[in-house]
Amino acid sequence: MVRIEWLDRQMAQCNEMAQWIHQEFSYEYAHQSLASWQQExxxxxxxxxxxxLVxxxxxxxxxxxxLASNDLADRPDLGPWLACxxxxxxxxxxxxxxxxxEGICDHARDTGITTLYLHTHSQSDYYARFGWEVxxxxxxxxxxxCLMSRRLK
Structure with missing residues (x-):
């Protein structure tokens, strides 16, 4: 049975999750080693x-x-972000x-966040199905x- 929970309760999985992110989005981490990213x-x-959330x-x-506080260095005016x-x-x-x-969006809403942002190069149609707008x-x-946002109600 699949369960959804916060990674801070499953820290034994943290390095593996960081490694997946580092590999999948390698273009973003070209100047950061895996070990440095895992630590961050x-x-x-x-x-x-x-x-x-895992x-x-x-x-x-x-x-x-x-839920990232800053996921796009060129846009420090925006955030927080759905990321990774x-x-x-x-x-x-x-x-x-x-x-x-949806778990990230629910948590953000529950903490008073009204808008989330994300960036994607290939999944904008997928995110649009869930209410994200370009x-x-x-x-x-x-x-x-593609920079997208979603208002949280």
């Missing part, structure tokens, strides 16, 4: 910079999504990503990116 991500579970089945990590959304290939197409995204398009990391 781990510290972010404690101080809230990278508050991550999906677990037994002791197996299936995926995660984070990743589901292991064997757990995809099960609705898990949607559960994780704010602008921009170039970063050698790719066309």
């Amino acid at each position: 991500f781990s510290a972010g579970q404690q101080d809230g910079r990278w508050k991550c 999906a677990m089945e037994g002791d197996q990590l299936l995926g995660g999504a984070a 959304v990743f589901v292991a290939p064997e757990a995809r197409r099960t609705g898990l990503a949607a559960q994780l995204i 704010v602008e398009h921009f170039q970063a990391w050698g790719k066309e990116q």
